[in-house]
Amino acid sequence: MREITIGQYIPGNSVIHRLDPRTKILITFAFMVLLFVIDDFTGYAFPAVFIIVASLLSGISLKYMIRGLRPLVVIILLTFVLNLFMIKGRVIYEVGPLDITYEGLHQGVFMVLRLVMLIVGTSLLTLTTSPITLTDGIESLLKPFSRVGVPAHELAMMMTIALRFIPTLMEETDKIMKAQMARGADFSSGNIVKRAKSLVPLLVPLFISAFRRADDLAMAMESRCYRGGENRTRMKQLRMTYADLVAFIATGLLAAGSLASRFIW
């Protein structure tokens, strides 16, 4: 439970770190779309170079990012194996009743590449952007939609509070768990039903305390004059700079290049 690090952020002061969060969110989004639009290997050379350049600029080693794939290794392997066997075409090898086809191999490698780049690309965003800046970016990007009913400020506030309380609640879970274990509770043996049941004495106090915290926090926020997003100013203003412009242009070139490549080859 302790290993979960949401929005794991590596503090730094690189060019990538200093980009406006809105720039990074938009580029990540464009990058994801691009990965799904491109459907040939040559096209993928562009996003691959893009990731490598971005990681060099960010000062976060590619090795570190690849290591971040480890928890997802099963999904990646599964994607590969499924593609390998399920796609019909020219058979190149037989394993018992299953055929490995040339098309399957091609597609399998391609899908794995797509998945890996997707994960590494998006993790570059969270690795170089602190959660609070990310939240500010999302709020600012959603703001134009608040006129059509998107609660931009409220969503951002919810995210901030969630991020703030995740460690507190984890600590509390740990404490309750230890307290219950001291009284003989057993969380780690028995079948699924038994284990689920053993969670009840953990979840009940946790929920009660979470509601009590919510109540306290609402009171504290009110007494600090919180009244929603209206007329609220922010200490940190988001500001686009020259670097953001460069990043957008680079992304535009990347998209153009990878889409054009299919006509050239």
Add this chain to the structure above:
Amino acid sequence: MAAEILAESVYYQYSQAKDLALKDINLRIQKGEFVAIIGPNGSGKSTLAKLFNGLFIPAKGSVRVDGLDTRDRENIWKIRQKAGMVFQNPDNQIVATVVEEDVAFGPENLGVPPEEIKKRVYEALKIVELTDFDQKAPHLLSGGQKQRVAIAGVIAMKPDYIILDEPTAMLDPVGRREVINTVKRLNREEGKTIVLITHFMEEAVQADRVIVMNRGRVVMEGTPREIFSRVEELKEIGLDVPQVTELAHRLKGRGLEVRGDILTIDEMVECLCPLL
């Protein structure tokens, strides 16, 4: 305009409760004072604190902060800016994931311009002596540090009054000392009016004035020396007196020539030496 918090015949009742939580409260807290409120559990201290900054509105009577009536919804934000509040549980009043952002929360809500907020955050952190912690995550701080972040968050709103509801109840002795020293400094050096609700008599002793509550009423009011010399009355409503005061009281009971209103160890030493 009166520079004071004024409660006049205040009654308060919780909607689900049978009994009144507060009965006929009349209090005046003047600018610059350091007032401690003590009282047994359930005597209405927290309820009173929440009436002081308009979180609760009196059922009967009125509470006025610098002449602004809390019943008037128009005044509510001005009142909350003037009378800041620090709560018991440090974890449940910190909103942001970075110290500096949390201190900025109040001024942001008030619509203060960004440059001014930065200045205020820096100054507030300096006052609570946490300047080097501005980029830290609050959950990694000690209890005393968290509580000082909460205090900084209030200071940054530039209040005249700071109401603290048992700010030290969940802290270890070190954290408790940090917070109390900060509170004293706010009063002496920054000229803030302090209302400190506490269960620790040693903290109440440091105030200019002590208010004792019991069952929703104010039952005693006076200087710490006046209040704590009334040992029997305090014990009757289930309150302690500072340890030295207790000792002096017992020695006096045994017939020794000791003053009954001793509050500090130094005073005790002074009093006992001639007897040896």
